[in-house]
Amino acid sequence: MPQRAHRRLRTSAILAGAVVATLALASCSSxxxxxxxxxxxxxxxxxxPNIDQAVDxxxxxxxxxxxxxxxxxxxxxxxxxxxxxxxxxxxxxxxxQVGYDAVPDFLVNDALEDITEYVADDADxxxxxxxxxxxxxxxxxSIPQASGPLGQFYRKDIFDSLGLAAPTTWEEYYAAAKAIRxxxxxxxxxxxxxxxxxxxxxxxxxxxxxxxxxxxxAWNVAIDDEATLEVAEFWQRLIDEDLVKxxxxxxxxxxxxxxxxxxASWISGSWADAIVRGTAPDxxxxxxxxxxxxxxxxxxxxxxxxxxxxNVVLKGSKHPEEAAEFAxxxxxEPESVSILTSVGAGWPAITxxxxxxxLQDDPEVFAFYGGQDIWDVFAESDAAVAATWKWPPLxxxxxxxxxxxxxxxxxxxxxxxxxxxxxxxDFVAALEDxxxxxxx
Amino acid sequence: MTxxxxxxxxxxxxxxxxxxxxxxxxxxxxxxxxFVAPIxxxxxxxxFAQKSSGLGLTAPTREFVFMDNYVAALSSPAFLAxxxxxxxxxxIEVPLMVVTALALAxxxxxxxxxxxxxxxxxxxxxxxxxGVIAALLWGFLYIPATSxxxxxxxxxxxxxxxxxxDAVLFAIANIAxxxxxxYNMLILIAALDAIPSDLYEAARxxxxxxxxxxxxxxxxxxxxxIVLITLFTIIGTLQLFVEPLVLRPLTTAISSxxxxxLAAYNQAFTQGNPNLAAAMAVIVALLAFAFxxxxxxxxxxxxxxxx
Numbered sequence: 001m002p003q004r005a006h007r008r009l010r011t012s013a014i015l016a017g018a019v020v021a022t023l024a025l026a027s028c029s030s031x032x033x034x035x036x037x038x039x040x041x042x043x044x045x046x047x048x049p050n051i052d053q054a055v056d057x058x059x060x061x062x063x064x065x066x067x068x069x070x071x072x073x074x075x076x077x078x079x080x081x082x083x084x085x086x087x088x089x090x091x092x093x094x095x096x097q098v099g100y101d102a103v104p105d106f107l108v109n110d111a112l113e114d115i116t117e118y119v120a121d122d123a124d125x126x127x128x129x130x131x132x133x134x135x136x137x138x139x140x141x142s143i144p145q146a147s148g149p150l151g152q153f154y155r156k157d158i159f160d161s162l163g164l165a166a167p168t169t170w171e172e173y174y175a176a177a178k179a180i181r182x183x184x185x186x187x188x189x190x191x192x193x194x195x196x197x198x199x200x201x202x203x204x205x206x207x208x209x210x211x212x213x214x215x216x217x218a219w220n221v222a223i224d225d226e227a228t229l230e231v232a233e234f235w236q237r238l239i240d241e242d243l244v245k246x247x248x249x250x251x252x253x254x255x256x257x258x259x260x261x262x263x264a265s266w267i268s269g270s271w272a273d274a275i276v277r278g279t280a281p282d283x284x285x286x287x288x289x290x291x292x293x294x295x296x297x298x299x300x301x302x303x304x305x306x307x308x309x310x311n312v313v314l315k316g317s318k319h320p321e322e323a324a325e326f327a328x329x330x331x332x333e334p335e336s337v338s339i340l341t342s343v344g345a346g347w348p349a350i351t352x353x354x355x356x357x358x359l360q361d362d363p364e365v366f367a368f369y370g371g372q373d374i375w376d377v378f379a380e381s382d383a384a385v386a387a388t389w390k391w392p393p394l395x396x397x398x399x400x401x402x403x404x405x406x407x408x409x410x411x412x413x414x415x416x417x418x419x420x421x422x423x424x425x426d427f428v429a430a431l432e433d434x435x436x437x438x439x440x
Numbered sequence: 441m442t443x444x445x446x447x448x449x450x451x452x453x454x455x456x457x458x459x460x461x462x463x464x465x466x467x468x469x470x471x472x473x474x475f476v477a478p479i480x481x482x483x484x485x486x487x488f489a490q491k492s493s494g495l496g497l498t499a500p501t502r503e504f505v506f507m508d509n510y511v512a513a514l515s516s517p518a519f520l521a522x523x524x525x526x527x528x529x530x531x532i533e534v535p536l537m538v539v540t541a542l543a544l545a546x547x548x549x550x551x552x553x554x555x556x557x558x559x560x561x562x563x564x565x566x567x568x569x570x571g572v573i574a575a576l577l578w579g580f581l582y583i584p585a586t587s588x589x590x591x592x593x594x595x596x597x598x599x600x601x602x603x604x605x606d607a608v609l610f611a612i613a614n615i616a617x618x619x620x621x622x623y624n625m626l627i628l629i630a631a632l633d634a635i636p637s638d639l640y641e642a643a644r645x646x647x648x649x650x651x652x653x654x655x656x657x658x659x660x661x662x663x664x665x666i667v668l669i670t671l672f673t674i675i676g677t678l679q680l681f682v683e684p685l686v687l688r689p690l691t692t693a694i695s696s697x698x699x700x701x702l703a704a705y706n707q708a709f710t711q712g713n714p715n716l717a718a719a720m721a722v723i724v725a726l727l728a729f730a731f732x733x734x735x736x737x738x739x740x741x742x743x744x745x746x747x
Contacts, residue, residue: 081709108492109712110499136497195689217494248689253585262585393496397711400696404518407692411605430711433512436496 039066040322045083046097047074048309049274050343054336058329065322067095075099076396080106083314087111092314094323100133100307101198101395103142108393108434113313116140118324125332129387130349134310143327146346147308148269149381150202153276155264156288156370158187166290170234173293177243186262188245192235194406195248197399198306203267204420205303205389206292207231212392218437219392223402223424224417230295232416239410246410255279267292269305270378274344277368284367289374291381302384307391308346347382394430401426479725486510486718509719518697519720523727525609526699530677530731533613537673538666540617541624546654548625549632560629564622571619575686578615583690603691612683620676624669631665632658667739671732678728681705700724 044055044067055069070093072079080102086092087109098106106112116139123131126144134142154166159176162183167173177189193199204211208227213220222228238244245263247254257263259280266272276287292302311327313320330336334355337348342358342365353359359375366373392398405419405426431438486509490500513519544563548556566574581587582602584594593600602611635658643653659666681701688694688702696710697703700720708717 076710078709084712104497105712107497108500194692214495219495246692248691251583251690252580253583253690256585393492394712400706400710404695404697407695411692431496434496434500435491435493437494 039064040319042067042095042317042319042323042326043070043093044068044095044311044326045070045072045079045093046311047072047079048097048340048343048345051340051345053343054330054339057336057339058326061329061333061335065326067326075102076399080396084109084111087315090316092316094313094317094319095311095327096314097145098142098310098312099395100130100144100147100310101391101399103134103310103312104136104391104393105395106312107136107141111315112141113315113317113320113323114139114141115143115313115320115324115327118321119143119328122328122332125351126349127351127382129385129389130308132387133307133391134312142310142312143324143331144349145309145311145331146271146340146348147382147385148271148305148346149378149385150206150267150269150292150303150305151374151377151381152290152292153266153268153272154288154290155261155283155286157286158183158261158264166288167293168291169297170293170295174234174238174243177238178241180264181243184262188243188257188263190244190265190267191247191249191254191257191263192239192244192410193249193254194246194410195251195403197402199249199268200402200406202269202303202305203235204228204231205386206301207295208301210386210388212390213388214390215439218439219431220439221392221424221428221431223398223427224420228420229417232420236416239416259283269308269346270375270381271305271344271346273365273369273374277365285370287369288372289369289377291377300380300384301386302381303389304385307389308349347378353379392431393436394427394434397430398423398427401430482718482721485715486722487715489715490713505715509716510723512716513719513723518695519700519703522697522700522703526678526680529609529613529680529699530674532609533616533677534670534673536613536617537621537624538670540621541628541669542666544621544625545628545632546658549629549658550650560626563625566618567620567623569619571682572686574619575615575683578611578683579687579690582611582687603687603693605693608687608691608693612680612687615683616677616680620673624672627665627669628662631662635661667736670739671735674731674735675728678724678731700727 039062042065046069052069052071055067059066072082075083075098080098083092083096083098084106092111103112119140123140130144130147134140134144152166156166158180159166162179164176164179167176173189180187180189201211204227207230209222209225209231211221211223211225211228213222235244239246245257247257247263249266254263258266258276259282261283266276268275273289277284291300294301311331313323313327317323331340331348332350334352334357337350338356338358340346341348341356342362348356348359350356362375402419402423405422406416408414409416409419428438487504487506488502489505489508491503492498492500547553548559548563553559569577581589584590584599584601590600590602601607602614639657639661640653643657648656679701680699684694684698684702685705688696688698696706701724704717704720704724707713707720
């Protein structure tokens with residue numbers, strides 16, 4: 001009896017195997033000849049956690065296109081290298097997640113398909129500055145997904161117990177830093193994240209720094225502009241007086257400090273809400289979000305965590321049209337954008353925020369932040385982002401050189417301002433080495 | 441029958457039998473494909489550069505720049521500093537590794553050793569842990585907030601920071617030491633086991649103690665193995681990559697071009713300059729070749745092979 005059952009099992013296994021093989025063959029052939037017999041097969045590379053939910057929603061809504069998600073390392077940590085190598089090898093994914101800052105890098109490497117003809121008509125569904133990050137010479141190269149407008153995540157319970165409100169100006173921030181430092185030998189207002197170029201850049205941008213602009217056919221580079229140096233001097237003061245903890249964010253040490261309240265706040269992008277919740281679930285209810293501290297009283301200047309994320313169609317994709325269709329749907333269809341927002345992908349790039357259910361009410365998120373509708377803060381922050389910020393090519397070189405120089409300054413105890421001066425020189429040299437014009 | 445068995449012998453002198461080729465060809469193919477070809481590719485790649493123009497938003501062109509990438513690498517203060525760091529690291533790591541492996545091997549090979557097999561496995565075990573995992577684990581142990589060891593030391597008033605700039609090379613050397621000491625120890629133990637035991641017996645009869653046996657019998661006889669592990673370690677240290685890469689986010693003391701390999705990786709994968717990366721890789725390869733050759737020359741200098 002058991003033997004017979006066994007045999008039956010084997011027969012059905014063989015049958016199942018044969019079916020799977022046939023299906024696999026069928027899907028292979030359909031991949032090369034679209035729409036003839038089966039859906040077009042696309043691959044999508046992303047590092048956004050749980051983005052598979054949005055991909056599944058797309059697949060459910062489409063019979064003619066099927067997208068397979070390939071989860072990769074975050075772009076700057078190796079994902080971009082993988083994408084660019086695949087483009088060079090002639091076997092890229094169809095759609096890929098790329099930071100706004102990295103789109104010019106991909107153009108320099110000739111790794112993007114021009115998708116103007118497929119998506120140009122949809123431009124007005126997106127906020128202008130986000131859409132424009134993917135437009136070069138009137139050609140569209142990416143669909144914006146989400147940005148990271150900056151805000152302050154802070155431990156309201158700790159601030160309250162010290163009689164502190166969330167700082168509205170940087171002077172108040174300094175005072176709060178002192179009070180928090182004095183309250184406990186292990187406690188700091190924030191970590192000075194020397195490892196995070198996007199964070200450092202966001203702070204400069206919020207301070208009024210405008211590092212890159214074009215002048216005809218050449219780049220103006222102003223990494224050591226006055227606004228940036230003032231921001232650097234401010235953080236220098238916090239470092240000198242031991243008011244911030246010199247510590248890499250996202251490190252295990254930082255995670256522990258967020259959990260135990262030794263780091264009491266974090267200036268970060270809107271998507272950081274998911275990270276705070278995931279890192280310190282036990283602190284639910286004690287966090288709140290406030291707008292960015294201002295350099296002048298009464299202003300509402302904001303910035304982003306080095307832009308945001310876009311979806312591009314990689315050069316060499318066999319189905320650029322379908323790929324563009326997927327990228328467009330993923331980032332503008334309310335159903336999908338709602339999923340993206342709730343999984344923490346970032347602040348939606350589309351203008352019609354009313355249509356996003358997860359932004360209207362998200363019990364889990366709001367409860368974690370003591371019942372606060374934190375999206376109000378980020379909606380305002382997003383509207384206050386200086387839309388003139390431009391990314392040049394070689395942003396990864398910029399990031400590497402900035403963190404190296406800031407690390408060196410912190411390590412050697414030399415002024416932070418010098419790190420920005422050095423980065424300016426490094427970056428101009430890097431552009432010129434590549435043959436890119438720099439205006440003097 | 442006899443005639444036909446004789447002929448192959450004569451023929452083999454003029455050209456090798458077909459069987460030899462059958463055995464050699466797979467190796468030669470692999471060798472060409474995975475060793476020679478990448479080197480040739482890297483050398484060729486290092487002579488070119490990707491050049492853009494204007495705003496740099498259009499496809500780049502590939503230009504022959506001859507030695508420019510080598511000049512750029514060797515005139516970069518950061519790359520030169522990384523080469524210097526590597527030499528300093530080798531100076532720490534190589535003697536540390538050889539002495540540790542040797543000490544472990546001799547201890548386990550001593551007649552008085554207890555549970556030699558158990559300890560052998562224990563010392564070898566870290567080698568089975570991938571370098572990345574090992575570096576991650578040590579990262580936890582090096583950070584005061586997560587390290588029970590440092591917290592314990594802190595409680596008694598010792599505030600150590602293994603990731604500060606003056607200690608970080610030793611911190612890295614420590615990770616590498618744990619990873620490879622057991623491996624090198626096994627090579628030495630194999631050599632020790634190959635020593636005929638009657639030599640020990642004779643020495644004991646002549647009244648030699650444990651130290652004299654080590655000095656006059658064991659060390660001279662396992663000399664080739666010691667040379668071998670030293671060479672492995674020299675080559676290994678020149679490839680230093682994983683440990684600083686993993687520890688980098690945790691400390692201000694490690695830059696993105698801390699070692700030459702890291703600098704090459706950084707150029708290739710973050711800064712999008714594979715040509716400069718190829719030049720850096722070729723420089724490291726030449727350095728490894730030069731160091732190994734120099735070392736072998738020194739140890740093989742005399743026929744009598746005095747230490």
